[in-house]
Amino acid sequence: MKTTLHIQNLKCTGCEHSIIKKLSSLDGIKEIFVNIEDSSVLFSYQLEAQIDNVQVELAKLGYPVVGEKNSLGSKTKSYVSCAVG
16 A cells, blocks of 8 residues: 655655655665655655554654644754765
């Protein structure tokens, strides 16, 4: 199955690389595509619970899903991912 999540704080290819690297390490998550233009992440998964895992990991990186709290801490984390990515 596939799904798309729209996220906050996505700015550049550094962000894209950080997200792909992290999500690729999660069990059952494959075919990850990040679209910077519309701030979305598309991926394949096996179990519904894996979507929640992806959302948690994205938030930890500083890219919460649209509609979730986007604190200054999240924004700062995303800039760090940007630089490291």
